[in-house]
Amino acid sequence: MPVHSSNTPFKRRSLFKVAGLGAAGAAGLPVIAACSDIESGEGAVQSTEGFDFVPTYKEWPLPVQPDLVGELPNHPSGFTSYPEPVQAVTEPPSGSGTYELTVPVWGDTVSGDDPYFAAVTEAWGGTTVNLRQADGVTYADTSVQWLKANEYGDAILMFGWMLGSHSNFQETVVNNFYDLTDIVQGDIAERWPLLAGMPTSSWSQSVWSKDPADPDSARIFGIPGNFSGGVGNCVFVRTDYLEAANLAMPTTVEELLEVCRAWSDDANGKWAFAGLDWFIGQWFPAGDSEGWKWVEDEQKMYHVSELPEFTERLTFRRTLWDEKLIHPDAPSGTLDAHAMQAAGSVLFTQDSLGWWNEFARLVGTGEIEGAIAPLPALAPAGRTPSVTMNSSVDGWTFLNKDLSREQVEEFLDVANWCASPYGTTEYELLQYGIEGEHFTLGEDGTPVMTELGSTIVGGPMNYKALCGQVQTFLTGDPDVVQARFDYDASIQQYAKKNLFEGMRIEGPADYKAAASTLNDQENDIAYGRAELSSIPDMVQTFLDNGGEAAREYYTKAYKAVNGE
Amino acid sequence: MATLQSTAPPEADPSPPRRIVRRKRTVAQRLRHDWPLLVLALPVLAHLAVFHYWPTAWNIIAFMDYSPYRPFWENPFVGFAWFERLFNDPYFVPALLNTLKFAALNLLCMFPLSVALALAMNSIISIKVRSTFQSIVYLPHFFSWVLVVTVFVQVLGADGLISNWLMGFGGERLDFTANPDTFTLLVWMQWAWKDAGWGMIIFLAALASINPSLYEAAASDGANRWRRMWHITLPGIRPVIILLLILQIGGILSVGFEQYQLQRQAVGYQSTEVLDTYVYYQSIIGTQGESFGTAAGLFKGVIGLILILVANKIAHRLGEQGIYQKS
Numbered sequence: 001m002p003v004h005s006s007n008t009p010f011k012r013r014s015l016f017k018v019a020g021l022g023a024a025g026a027a028g029l030p031v032i033a034a035c036s037d038i039e040s041g042e043g044a045v046q047s048t049e050g051f052d053f054v055p056t057y058k059e060w061p062l063p064v065q066p067d068l069v070g071e072l073p074n075h076p077s078g079f080t081s082y083p084e085p086v087q088a089v090t091e092p093p094s095g096s097g098t099y100e101l102t103v104p105v106w107g108d109t110v111s112g113d114d115p116y117f118a119a120v121t122e123a124w125g126g127t128t129v130n131l132r133q134a135d136g137v138t139y140a141d142t143s144v145q146w147l148k149a150n151e152y153g154d155a156i157l158m159f160g161w162m163l164g165s166h167s168n169f170q171e172t173v174v175n176n177f178y179d180l181t182d183i184v185q186g187d188i189a190e191r192w193p194l195l196a197g198m199p200t201s202s203w204s205q206s207v208w209s210k211d212p213a214d215p216d217s218a219r220i221f222g223i224p225g226n227f228s229g230g231v232g233n234c235v236f237v238r239t240d241y242l243e244a245a246n247l248a249m250p251t252t253v254e255e256l257l258e259v260c261r262a263w264s265d266d267a268n269g270k271w272a273f274a275g276l277d278w279f280i281g282q283w284f285p286a287g288d289s290e291g292w293k294w295v296e297d298e299q300k301m302y303h304v305s306e307l308p309e310f311t312e313r314l315t316f317r318r319t320l321w322d323e324k325l326i327h328p329d330a331p332s333g334t335l336d337a338h339a340m341q342a343a344g345s346v347l348f349t350q351d352s353l354g355w356w357n358e359f360a361r362l363v364g365t366g367e368i369e370g371a372i373a374p375l376p377a378l379a380p381a382g383r384t385p386s387v388t389m390n391s392s393v394d395g396w397t398f399l400n401k402d403l404s405r406e407q408v409e410e411f412l413d414v415a416n417w418c419a420s421p422y423g424t425t426e427y428e429l430l431q432y433g434i435e436g437e438h439f440t441l442g443e444d445g446t447p448v449m450t451e452l453g454s455t456i457v458g459g460p461m462n463y464k465a466l467c468g469q470v471q472t473f474l475t476g477d478p479d480v481v482q483a484r485f486d487y488d489a490s491i492q493q494y495a496k497k498n499l500f501e502g503m504r505i506e507g508p509a510d511y512k513a514a515a516s517t518l519n520d521q522e523n524d525i526a527y528g529r530a531e532l533s534s535i536p537d538m539v540q541t542f543l544d545n546g547g548e549a550a551r552e553y554y555t556k557a558y559k560a561v562n563g564e
Numbered sequence: 565m566a567t568l569q570s571t572a573p574p575e576a577d578p579s580p581p582r583r584i585v586r587r588k589r590t591v592a593q594r595l596r597h598d599w600p601l602l603v604l605a606l607p608v609l610a611h612l613a614v615f616h617y618w619p620t621a622w623n624i625i626a627f628m629d630y631s632p633y634r635p636f637w638e639n640p641f642v643g644f645a646w647f648e649r650l651f652n653d654p655y656f657v658p659a660l661l662n663t664l665k666f667a668a669l670n671l672l673c674m675f676p677l678s679v680a681l682a683l684a685m686n687s688i689i690s691i692k693v694r695s696t697f698q699s700i701v702y703l704p705h706f707f708s709w710v711l712v713v714t715v716f717v718q719v720l721g722a723d724g725l726i727s728n729w730l731m732g733f734g735g736e737r738l739d740f741t742a743n744p745d746t747f748t749l750l751v752w753m754q755w756a757w758k759d760a761g762w763g764m765i766i767f768l769a770a771l772a773s774i775n776p777s778l779y780e781a782a783a784s785d786g787a788n789r790w791r792r793m794w795h796i797t798l799p800g801i802r803p804v805i806i807l808l809l810i811l812q813i814g815g816i817l818s819v820g821f822e823q824y825q826l827q828r829q830a831v832g833y834q835s836t837e838v839l840d841t842y843v844y845y846q847s848i849i850g851t852q853g854e855s856f857g858t859a860a861g862l863f864k865g866v867i868g869l870i871l872i873l874v875a876n877k878i879a880h881r882l883g884e885q886g887i888y889q890k891s
Contacts, residue, residue, distance in 0.1 A: 141849035148632045167851035175633040267731055328722030331742050332830040509851040516850065517655060520833045529744050529832045541654055 043508040043550075044170035044212050045557050048205045048392070050502075051218060053181055058189040060197025060470045063088075064423040068474070068485045073229040074389045074495050075488050078474030078481045082446040085428045088194065088420035093413040095127030100153030101397070101466065102146070104136035107459060114456045116433045120463055123429055124417040127410055131462060140165040147172050154403060155411065157465055159225075159395035167509045173208040173221050178399040178408055180206075181219045192412055194419035195223075197470040202227050202393045205504070222396030223415050226468040230488050232390045234374035235279055236349050236356065238341060241370070249373075252381040253283050257319065263347050266324035272347050273326045274337035276317060277523065279350035283378045284313035285386035289499035290507075291515070292554045301555040303547055305518060305539045312380070314535065317526035331527040342368045348375070356484060357476040358458075361449060364442075364477070374487055377494040387494040391501070397466055415467035422473050430464055433457040446478060505557055510546030518542040626859040646859035656860070658834065659842035666751060666838060667816040674755050675812065678763030679805065683793065685764060686771045701761030709822035712758050716750065717741050717830075741827070744835035754823060766808065767801055774800035806884045814872030817864045839864050 063086045066077035112130060121128055132153050134142065140162035146152045147166075163169045184203075189196040202224035210217035242249065245263055250256035260272035286293060286309035293302045304310055320326040327335055327346065338355065340346040342362065349355065353374070362368045377385035397415070399408055420426035428447070432439040438453030449458050456462075474481045474488075507515075521538045524530035530538075539547075589597070626646055628639040650656055681701060688694040704712070719725045720740045727737045740746055774796065782792050821840040828836045837845075839860065844850075847857025872887075879886035 144849055165849065165851075167853055171631070171633060266737075328727075328737055328739070329717075329742075329830075331832075332717070334829075509853065512851040513846060516845075517833075523829075524832045524834060527742070527832070529834070545654060 043511070043553060044168065044506045045560075046170060046208055046212060046504045046506075047215075047218070048207065048502055048504050049201070051204050051207055053185040053218075054200055054203035054207070054220065055184050055192075055196050055198075056187045056189070057198075057200045058187070058193070058196045060088075060194055060421075062421060062423065062471065066473050068482070070230075070485065070488065073227070073391065074231075074492055075485075076228065076230045076472065076474055078485045079422055080478040080481050082441070082444075083423045085423055085425045088424040088426050089124075089417050092123065092125040092417065093410075095125045095410045095413055097407055097410050098128040098130065099155060099407070099411060100130050100132055102132040102134060102143075102152045102156040103462070103465070104139035104157065104159075105133040105459065106136040108455070109133040110456050110459065110462065114452075116438060116456050117463075119434050120429060123426065124414050127414050129414060129463065129466070147176050150176065150400070150402075153400070154407075155397055155399045157225075157395060157397050158222075160392055162395070163506065164512065166506075167512070169506055170208055170212065173398070174210045174219075176398070176401060177221045178401045178403055179219045179221060180223070180399070180408065180412075183405065183408060183412065184220060191409075192416040194416045194470050195412065195467075198224060198419060198468060199227055199471075202468055205393050206396055222398050223412070223466075224396055224468050225394040225465055226472045227393050228390050228472050230390060231353065231387055231491060233279060233350070233352050233388070234487075235276075236341070236351050236359075236372040236374055238344065238347055239371045239373045241344065241347055249376070250378065251376060253316065253378050254381050256283075256375070256378060257316070260320065260325040260347075261323065264323075264325045266328070269345055270347075271325060271327045271345065273320060273330070274335045274340050274346045274349065275330050275333065276320065276326065276348075276350055277526070280313050280317060282386065282388060283380075284309040284316070285379065285496070286310055286313075289496070290505060290554065292499065292551075292558075294499055294558055301551050301558060303543075303551065305535075305542060305547070310539075311532065311535055314522060314525050315532060317522075318528070318532060321526060321528050331523065341372070342370075344370070353484060356480050360477040360480045361454070361458075364448065365451075373483065377491045385491075385494045386496045387491045389495045391498050392504075393468060395465065418463065418467040419469050421469045421471050422475055427469070431457070444478060446476075499558055500561055503557060503561060505554070507550055508546060508553060511550035511553070512546075514542045514546035517545075518547075623858060623862050623865075625855050626862045628855060630853070630855045630858075632854070642855075646855045647863070649856065650859050650863065653846075655837070655846075656842065659837040659839055662835070663817050663819055663838040665748070666819040669748060669752060670755065670819065671809075671812060671816070673752055674760060674763065675809065677756060677760045679767055679801075681760055682764040682767035682771060682801075683797065685768060686797075687789075698761070702765060703761070704758045705762035707758065709758075709820075709826060712754055713823070713826045716754060720750075742830045744831050747827070747831050747835045750827075751823065767804065770801040770804040771797065803884060806879050806882075807887060810872060810875040810879055810887050813875040814868050816871055817867055 064079075064083040067080045068078040070077045110133070130153075140159075143152070143156070143158065143162065144166055147156070166172055184192075184195065187196070203220060206220050206222040206224045207218050208221050209215070210219065237249070239249075241263065242259070247259050247262055248255075250259050264270055264272045281304070286304040286307040291304045293304065293307065294300075295302055321330075327340070329335055337346060337349040337351070338358075341349045342359070356372065356374070359368075359370075359372050363370065377387050379385040399411060403411070417426055418430060420430070428435075432447045432449065433453045433456065435441070435447075437450070438457050439447040439449050442448040457464075474484050518538060521530065521534075525532060525534065543551075595602070625639070627641055627643060629642045629645075630639045685694060685698060688697060707715075717724060720738055721727065722737045722739055722742060724738070724741070731737060740750060778796050778800075779792055782796055787795065817839055819838050819840070821838075821844070824836045824838050824841050825844065828841065833845075843857045843860045846852045847854065847860070876886040876888065
């Protein structure tokens with residue numbers, strides 16, 4: 001029977017205090033809806049720790065130990081060498097089912113006719129998993145309607161950052177997806193040893209409650225993706241251009257602005273940035289988590305927009321625009337920043353750290369020349385930087401509730417195969433493809449993608465994200481791995497504290513809508529369509545239309561986490 | 565030799581005229597008689613039922629706190645709560661005003677432009693020139709909005725053809741495609757390029773139905789080109805103009821979607837948000853839910869219905885047929 005989460009508005013917003021034993025009901029949150037009769041879209045808070053029904057963890061011994069040993073969660077280990085891979089699943093199960101998996105794709109979609117897909121299918125036991133590839137740029141938004149209409153095939157891949165696009169993802173999860181609990185709880189090491197070897201925290205973060213007020217209704221609904229740990233995003237700079245222009249690597253926001261001014265030349269098609277919006281918050285760190293900051297002295301939760309750092313970061317963006325330090329078509333949001341940085345028309349890109357390896361690959365194949373490196377943790381002069389770290393699994397593969405138990409078990413066979421870590425033949429096939437066709441071993445013994453391999457296997461999606469690995473490492477070009485390991489080490493001291501550790505908070509719909517508009521208004525200011533003086537008005541509008549009510553919501557969540 | 569025809573009156577029918585009694589046919593008889601017509605109408609009826617009336621019935625969720633995960637009958641009725649939320653939303657009124665602005669602009673500028681183009685086309689005598697002109701002005705109608713917007717950005721954008729040409733002479737970049745102050749003009753230019761030619765076709769058909777002898781008679785009476793257009797051409801196509809005007813007024817709040825959505829990020833939501841994009845961003849991909857979007861859609865529909873009724877009434881008062889009459 002469908003489960004609607006809005007039957008008991010007061011209880012529904014109750015929180016689980018996550019300390020100690022984990023899920024334990026706490027006091028309810030106040031009603032937030034503006035119109036008294038409307039109960040939907042009031043948000044949900046979910047504990048992500050302390051469950052006794054997740055798979056029993058049983059270590060899956062790694063075939064080879066990493067060359068660079070870090071410390072999870074913020075400093076992942078890495079490999080600078082490529083070991084002789086061993087087979088992780090010695091007796092692959094035999095599967096005959098056909099499933100359709102919806103995945104996001106950034107860039108060109110790949111043809112399913114390539115031998116890569118046939119080889120992977122054969123290797124994991126014969127189960128056919130056809131990919132429904134959808135545009136990654138709009139995936140989060142459009143997935144809202146696919147899910148409500150149950151039009152996503154047999155499974156769908158969702159990343160954690162996509163959940164914010166849904167008005168009530170908790171309700172979506174418990175009504176749409178297969179409840180895996182009965183299948184995966186307890187000891188599953190015999191059939192799925194790799195899934196049993198995944199971190200317990202990954203499984204715990206795959207739990208949603210049918211009724212958030214009732215701890216007993218918590219169930220496992222997703223196959224967890226990778227727990228990467230460490231920093232995921234940064235701003236890359238073309239270091240060769242910095243050297244050529246005799247510019248030093250900036251260490252403060254003010255120095256960064258001077259570098260932008262020194263390098264940019266609008267008339268000759270050179271700009272510091274092709275775009276700078278979602279990352280800049282890290283340079284003017286106002287909110288602690290989820291855009292909120294707890295001020296201990298005042299015992300008050302502040303939204304980022306209420307703090308002076310919000311104005312500072314908009315002033316910085318506006319300066320980039322007014323002084324022509326950012327591409328004139330940046331407002332369109334359609335520029336290919338990678339291509340522009342590779343071509344040398346922009347100096348910086350806000351990016352995921354995956355671009356580092358890809359840039360090195362392009363340099364290695366001779367397609368481009370140059371070098372990039374991430375900017376160090378920056379803050380205005382005299383302030384301490386703050387760096388956001390990955391604190392949860394990257395995402396989940398959710399299975400359709402209409403599947404049978406046998407089908408789900410067959411899909412989990414596939415997931416178990418995909419969970420094979422670095423140093424296994426499964427990992428090699430999944431991540432690099434077929435040797436000689438999709439990759440070759442370079443002089444240093446590490447895999448080098450061919451052009452075909454880069455096109456078919458090199459993209460961020462296909463089967464690679466179907467399930468998280470037992471453990472993830474920094475891998476790829478040895479020089480990049482070493483540099484990234486060192487970079488991770490250098491920013492540990494700036495790791496930002498998560499205010500809501502152990503919780504997954506879904507804000508009320510009004511608040512999300514108001515925040516979305518606030519974001520649009522930030523862009524208005526950043527691109528000269530509105531003045532900085534309009535900030536107080538737009539913040540007030542945001543607070544009046546959901547922000548103020550959400551303050552109380554997040555305050556309750558914070559107090560529940562911190563036992564107040 | 566012609567045969568003389570009898571001029572004698574026909575013999576009168578001796579029997580009195582029979583009274584024709586129209587018996588009301590039964591449903592079965594009518595079905596037997598009209599079944600081919602009914603069969604022909606079936607596809608249209610099915611289309612209307614599935615794609616118009618059935619979705620229209622679902623407008624009821626505008627009065628419910630609807631969730632697709634509940635059985636329909638378990639969704640509670642909330643009266644006008646969603647409308648209340650809609651009208652209190654600070655972003656709704658600007659979207660409505662933008663919609664009205666663009667609709668008025670379309671009505672005042674695009675409609676006469678199509679008529680003017682048709683008149684210009686009608687005055688071209690050379691068939692070759694005429695067909696070339698016609699192709700040039702109406703072919704852009706078949707371009708998608710993505711292509712139209714891309715062409716404008718490539719030509720008039722900050723990094724476009726003209727900007728770079730100006731920069732070569734030491735000039736400044738154009739910010740025409742990203743400037744909210746000039747967005748209305750940009751929209752008008754895009755409409756004019758894409759749709760003015762298409763709009764003229766129906767007027768051309770109306771012009772073709774005007775009797776040429778009227779022009780000849782007027783010319784021989786000394787009427788110049790302007791007088792002929794004023795006294796013959798425009799009155800000749802007036803019913804068509806009125807009909808299209810009424811239809812256009814009915815859809816006044818539907819000013820389009822893609823054109824605004826595609827340029828939203830570059831120009832900013834304040835200038836580009838119209839009711840259709842508002843519903844899309846708030847409800848379809850936003851967090852406000854289906855009931856909210858349906859309430860906004862229903863509001864738009866009701867306003868459209870009122871406008872079309874009023875426009876039709878005014879047309880009747882002016883002696884025109886309008887789109888329908890009660891009798």
